[in-house]
Every structure is written in structure tokens, then in C-alpha cells.
Amino acid sequence: MVLTERIEADKLLSAVNMLKVIAHPVRLAIVDLLTENKRMTVLELQEALNLEQAIASQQITLMEDKGVLVAERVGRNKYVSLRFPKMINIVSCLENCCNET
Amino acid sequence: MVLTERIEADKLLSAVNMLKVIAHPVRLAIVDLLTENKRMTVLELQEALNLEQAIASQQITLMEDKGVLVAERVGRNKYVSLRFPKMINIVSCLENCCNET
DNA sequence: TTTTTACATAGAAACATATCTATCTTTGTA
DNA sequence: TACAAAGATAGATATGTTTCTATGTAAAAA
Numbered sequence: 225m226v227l228t229e230r231i232e233a234d235k236l237l238s239a240v241n242m243l244k245v246i247a248h249p250v251r252l253a254i255v256d257l258l259t260e261n262k263r264m265t266v267l268e269l270q271e272a273l274n275l276e277q278a279i280a281s282q283q284i285t286l287m288e289d290k291g292v293l294v295a296e297r298v299g300r301n302k303y304v305s306l307r308f309p310k311m312i313n314i315v316s317c318l319e320n321c322c323n324e325t
Numbered sequence: 326m327v328l329t330e331r332i333e334a335d336k337l338l339s340a341v342n343m344l345k346v347i348a349h350p351v352r353l354a355i356v357d358l359l360t361e362n363k364r365m366t367v368l369e370l371q372e373a374l375n376l377e378q379a380i381a382s383q384q385i386t387l388m389e390d391k392g393v394l395v396a397e398r399v400g401r402n403k404y405v406s407l408r409f410p411k412m413i414n415i416v417s418c419l420e421n422c423c424n425e426t
Numbered sequence: 427t428t429t430t431t432a433c434a435t436a437g438a439a440a441c442a443t444a445t446c447t448a449t450c451t452t453t454g455t456a
Numbered sequence: 457t458a459c460a461a462a463g464a465t466a467g468a469t470a471t472g473t474t475t476c477t478a479t480g481t482a483a484a485a486a
Contacts, residue, residue, distance in 0.1 A: 231357050231416065236350060239416045242423060243348035248444090249341050256332050266463060279445070281463055300453045300462045310422040315332065315340045317418040321411040322343060349474090367433060380475070382433055401432045401483045 245290045246314065250275065250283050255292070258305055259312040265301045346391045347415065351376065351384050356393070359406055360413040366402045 231239075246252050253273055258264060264272075270280035284304055287293040292311070293304045332340075347353050354374055359365060365373075371381035385405055388394040393412070394405045 231354075235416075235420075236353055236357065239419050240348055240350050240353055242419055243344050243353075243415075247341055247344035247348045249338060250444095252337055252341055252344075253332075256337065267461090270463095276446075277463075278447080278465085281465080282444085285464075297463095302463065308423045313422050314344075314415065314418055315336075317415055318340050318343055321414050322409045351474095368431090377476080378433075379435085379477080382435085383475085386434075398433095403433065 241290065242292070245287060245292050246311070248283075250279065251287060251292075252315075254283065254287065255306065255312055256315075258293075259309065262309075263303050263305045265303055267301070269304070342391065343393070346388060346393050347412070349384075351380065352388060352393075353416075355384065355388065356407065356413055357416075359394075360410065363410075364404050364406045366404055368402070370405070 246255055250273060254269055257269060257272055261268075266280055266284055269275075269284065270277060273280070275283075284293060284295075284302075288295055288304070292307055294307045295302050295304045297303075347356055351374065355370055358370060358373055362369075367381055367385055370376075370385065371378060374381070376384075385394060385396075385403075389396055389405070393408055395408045396403050396405045398404075
């Protein structure tokens with residue numbers, strides 16, 4: 225695929241990578257909860273979203289790897305928070321974009 | 326998975342569906358090109374992005390099905406345009422969200 | 427009426443993602 | 457020390473997505 229003129233190819237690809245992370249119901253819900261709560265443990269997220277333990281851990285690890293979450297270990301807990309607290313804005317941006325013609 | 330308090334479950338899911346459509350390099354590039362050109366044929370998009378004919382047709386059909394593009398047939402050409410012209414804003418929104426902490 | 431152009435689509439193969447089950451590690455606590 | 461709690465991870469399976477090849481169709485041009 226050739227580059228577009230408006231958006232350079234690398235910028236487009238990094239946007240795609242971010243979009244892929246949040247284009248998933250569990251992961252977007254995690255972003256949403258962390259927007260409100262700022263800092264939660266894996267277990268808190270797991271319980272708030274009623275997830276299997278392994279799913280919570282796997283998705284959170286993925287989100288860390290992709291640079292969406294940052295984590296801090298405290299004893300046997302792991303606290304995670306949004307690397308970019310305003311990330312949830314995407315949802316209202318989408319709503320704005322997709323309502324008027 | 327349980328609903329979050331901040332964003333209702335159905336709103337979250339429809340956001341996820343839109344995000345999935347644009348979380349793909351070819352499809353985001355199509356959005357980008359149509360932001361500039363407003364109205365293009367399948368062939369024009371195919372050539373601008375250097376795609377195989379089948380890929381262009383398949384991705385454009387998918388984007389129509391998901392409500393991102395609208396199409397109009399004229400003779401043997403099919404003109405497509407963005408259903409929501411401001412959709413590309415998502416990219417700059419992402420940039421804004423993901424730069425400052 | 428044959429050919430070409432623009433586009434669609436079916437079916438297979440390739441690849442990616444998500445989920446499940448089970449097990450493992452680390453840390454705190456009885 | 458033994459146990460429980462919090463989390464990680466491996467491997468299997470399931471599911472979904474993307475791409476490829478080939479062929480089909482409709483409209484225009486020759």
C-alpha cells in the first residue's frame with residue numbers, strides 16, 4: 225500500500241495500533257473504568273467487569289505492552305493506570321464525528 | 326462482562342464497532358483519502374493505495390456494510406464517500422489524547 | 427455482438443486474536 | 457513452614473480477519 229498525502233504512513237500505522245487496542249469491549253471498558261478511578265488493581269478490574277482471572281491478566285498485559293497502561297507493583301498487587309488519561313475522549317469524539325453529516 | 330457505570334454497554338459496543346472498522350491500515354487510509362477527495366470510485370481508491378482489485382472491493386464493501394461509507398452507482402463506476410465526513414478527526418483526537426500526560 | 431472495463435464474490439489458505447484450562451510464581455499471612 | 461491471595465503464563469482450541477485466486481456480472485465501447 226502506498227502512502228497517502230494527508231497523513232504520513234507511519235502516523236497512520238501508529239494510529240491503527242492504538243485503535244486496535246481500544247477496539248475491543250473488555251479493553252475499552254478498562255479504559256473507561258480507569259478514566260473514573262485513575263488507579264486500580266488487576267483484581268479490581270477483573271471483578272468490576274466480571275472477567276475470568278486469566279482474561280483480566282492477559283488483556284491488561286497486552287494493554288501495557290501496547291503502551292496504553294502503566295503498572296506499578298505493590299506487594300502482591302499490581303496497580304494499573306492509563307498512560308494517557310484523556311484516551312477515553314476518543315469515544316465522545318467518535319460520537320461527535322458520527323452524528324451529523 | 327458487566328456494564329460500566331460511565332458508558333452504557335450498548336454505547337461502548339457501538340464505539341467498539343466503529344473503532345474496529347478504522348483500526349486497519351487500508352481502511353483508515355481510505356477514510357483519509359475520502360476526507361480530502363470527498364467522492365472517489367473504487368478504482369481510484371484502488372490505484373491511489375496500490376491495492377489489488379479484490380482487496381479494494383472487499384474492504385470498501387465491508388466499510389459500507391458497517392455504515393462508514395455510502396455508495397452511489399453511476400454506470401459501471403461506483404462512487405463512495407464518507408458517511409461521516411469528520412471521521413478522520415479521530416486520528417488527531419488520538420494524537421491529542423496520547424501526547425501529554 | 428464481442429470485448430473491455432469496473433466491480434463483486436465465492437472459497438481456500440494464511441494469519442491473527444481471543445478464550446479456556448491448568449499450572450506456576452511471588453508475596454504476604456497464619 | 458504451610459497456606460492463601462494476586463497475578464502471570466503456557467498450550468490448546470476456537471473464532472475471526474485478511475488475503476489470494478479465480479470466476480462471475482453488468483454496463484459501456486468497439
